[in-house]
């Protein structure tokens with residue numbers, strides 16, 4: 001397929017912008033390792049750390065946000081109203097004001113930046129780091145966790161806060177590999193591509209497809 005991103009691994013990710021993605025020479029030992037930096041991973045890191053556990057979070061993307069880090073297509077927006085779709089952590093909600101009742105991805109990204117700041121999460125995060133394997137050692141009662149950056153972590157508890165959408169579906173339609181244009185998956189959006197005046201075909205009529213149709217109609221000269 002031409003120029004289409006298909007995986008969350010760090011080899012295809014942008015530069016590390018937060019925390020660290022450098023792999024140390026040795027093996028790090030933890031009480032708990034959380035995989036995933038979305039709502040669930042952020043809450044887990046916060047709760048476990050304040051209960052005294054030695055805990056770290058690994059995230060394949062370059063920042064917190066989970067689904068909201070990856071889904072930045074035009075129109076991506078929540079469908080739950082803001083009092084419901086937010087972290088019930090006083091430090092977060094007492095210092096944050098939503099500007100919309102159904103916020104868009106850009107506000108969600110600012111919200112996750114806020115969460116990271118007020119809960120001081122990023123010092124315990126490894127970004128651009130994808131877990132590729134984990135083995136349980138019966139003798140030591142520990143997981144040995146391997147990451148694509150070369151980082152290795154031993155931990156007695158491993159939590160997969162990886163959501164339901166980290167593994168995307170890509171069709172295998174004949175001819176995709178020779179298509180001359182640009183193909184994008186909505187959850188691997190590129191803000192750098194200029195669609196003005198281009199012919200655009202959207203495949204899919206669910207919530208995402210419907211929203212993209214609506215927005216493209218405003219600036220692409222041909223839409224199907």
Ligand SMILES: Cc1cc2nc3c(=O)[nH]c(=O)nc-3n(C[C@H](O)[C@H](O)[C@H](O)COP(=O)(O)OP(=O)(O)OC[C@H]3O[C@@H](n4cnc5c(N)ncnc54)[C@H](O)[C@@H]3O)c2cc1C
Pocket residue numbers: 008035036037038039040041058059060061065066067068069071076077078079080085129130131132161162163164165166
């Ligand atoms: C456009 C959109 C709108 C939505 N709106 C709503 C809504 O209004 N209300 C609602 O309830 N839900 C909504 N959802 C569903 C959303 O998935 C959940 O609400 C929630 O954000 C999921 O959080 P999570 O922490 O469980 O997982 P995610 O946010 O999916 O985070 C999982 C993270 O795990 C990381 N990861 C996965 N595998 C690995 C690995 N091997 N190594 C390292 N990192 C890994 C991923 O990179 C990802 O960042 C929406 C989803 C989308 C796409």
